[in-house]
Amino acid sequence: MNEQIPVKNVTPVKVHKPASTTEGKRYDSRSRIYVRAVKGPLETFRRFFGLFFLAIFAAIPWIRFNGQQAVLLDIVEQRFSIFGLTLWPQDLTLLAYIFIVGAFALFFVTTFAGRVWCGFMCPQTTWVYIYTWFEEKIEGPRNKRIKLDSRKMDADKFIRKTLKHTAWVAVALLTALTFVGYFTPIGALFIDFFTFNTGFWAAFSVVFFAVCTYANAGYMREIMCTHICPYARFQSAMFDKDTFTVSYDAKRGEQRGPRPRKLSHEQVHEKGLGDCIDCNLCVQVCPTGIDIRNGLQYECINCGACVDACNGVMDKMDYPKGLISFTSEEELAGGKTHIVRPKLIGYLIVLIVMTGLLVADIVTRVPLEIDIIRDRNSLYRETNEGLIENVYTVKVLNKSQQTQTYTISVQGLPEYTFIGNREVTVQGGEVYSTPISVATDPYNLEDVVTDIQFTVTTTTDSGENVTVNEPTKFLYR
Known part of the structure; x- marks a missing residue:
């Protein structure tokens, strides 16, 4: 009981606050921050880097692929089209791989170079820069903006504020239209929105995201980074003494x-x-x-x-x-930065493995899926010829973006009679349902329940043969 806990003396960090100025509470966390423009190689690179990805964001919805919008995330139809790849709710593992790869890529970069995502690629940072650029061009540099905000409203201030907010609203509206264009055909969206013919949910989405962009980039700015974004809170778990x-x-x-x-x-x-x-x-x-x-x-x-x-x-x-x-x-501290270290290697290994799984999932993905639904009204019925008949609904899902013709057959049932369409043509990214009846002589059945399977085959434009089997039951008695 007399043992003492060793105490380590820690020198407190001296916080240096900037000298007081005529700005009053300029450095108060609740006060507005007037960011001063800066020039230099890092700032130039950061601007062009952010604008490059902004251009990609704006251009992707307008790209056409195989006669349709290359990237269209149709939530209503539960169908995501990405450059010839059509994803459905059944492809949840593929979407999970994409998110996991993105997460570990972020962890890897953060461990190596800190919050460079926030400083160079984050949409919030890019849009704040755009809004600040309009602010500087219309209201002037930092000191002039401070004086402009401190004086009473006059004609000059009213005109400058009106021009600034008009530019902000225009950028917010274009941003919202582009973003919503990822989820609905963008060409029709622009035309319908400006002719007031768009649907309620599309119009609501555009207005909602425009308001969010205007508020985030125009007013909240650093509050998003310091109080709302969770990344700032858990990033320290990825930092070490060798993080840049x-x-x-x-x-x-x-x-x-x-x-x-x-x-x-x-x-x-x-x-x-x-x-x-x-x-x-x-x-x-x-x-x-x-x-x-x-x-x-x-x-x-x-x-x-x-x-x-x-x-x-x-x-x-x-x-x-x-x-x-x-x-x-x-x-x-006078040492040497260790680039290669266990934490960084661990993130890299996981990133490589998950990327490999993602690529393997895409390469081995079968562009066809079928679903067999038995008739719920009756387990079976006896035809006038004395045959036992089961009725099914065959759903064929064409996961490709090209029209395909499929052949349907049944395996595991001897000497059966097939009633329905043996060949069906399905548009790209569509689901086709067709009723099919299968009948056979009861003397061919060895049990009241017979395991059978439906086989759907097709040949793609590249000459690849695709076959999918789906098991089901044939019932008697």
Whole structure:
């Protein structure tokens, strides 16, 4: 009972808050963040990277494949068409593989390079950049926007605000129309929407997603990243000391403070100052309003805006770049970053395995499915010729996007009579139902229940023979 628990002394982290300015509560979490524009290689790459995927998002619904919309996720018909691949509710494993591969790809990238998904590819980040771009072009740079919001409404302010919100609404509407176009034919959607002929649910969906886009990118912005998105909360489980994140080199930067530009780098160090001049540009360009000099924070989206801002200041001061950079905790501590490590290898192995299973599932997928439904009105009936007859409904599901002709036959029943269509033609991505009767002499039946199977065969356009068997029962007595 006299044993003491060892206590480890931990030096508390000193949080440096920016000096107070005329903006009042500019850095209050409840205050609006006025993001300062920044130029640099990372910012240029981030913009073009996001706009590239935005262009893909906007173009895909307009692509035609085999005479129809290449990507159409028809929820009403429960049919997803993706470039010649038609998925049905029965293909749940394939959809599960796609989501699992996407999840582990995200885990792998996050373990290696932190939240680069949030900073470079997240739709929220891309749309916020678009909205901010309109805001800067119409209302001016950061300082002018602050002054514009602080003054009373006048003609100039009214015109600028009206133009800005008109641009925002236009972007939100185009975004919503494009998104809904993934779930309904996009050409007809655009025409029907602007001629007020669209259906209720399509119109409701467009308005709903337009409002969401307008609110998220125009007003909520960083709140989505810091309070709503769950990714910020569990990302730390994937981080380790070798994860590349946007970090501030405190050893090199402290003590921070202003200094004359005429002082050389060596003279600054002789005065006990670090490389950080405490200009707060890294805070002003941050889309989530944090100070990266306070260490790694869950609000950081790894966009690298502060890296470009700080490197620009270092250039002007004739200091070495990299005071803020993409680096690891291990490297900041003076060690060497280990690229190859167990956690990263584990994520990579799982990603490769799941990708292989996904590819194998697609390659071995049979573009045909059948379902046999017995007549529920009677188990069997006796014909005028004394034959025992069972009635079935055969459903043929054409999973391809080409019209196919199928041949239906029965196996396991001797000397049977087939009544119904032996050949059926089914359109691509459609389900065809046909009633079929099978009759045989009772002397051919050895038991009251006989196991039989329906066989459906076809030959694809590529010459491949496809055969699917579905077991069922033939009943007597």
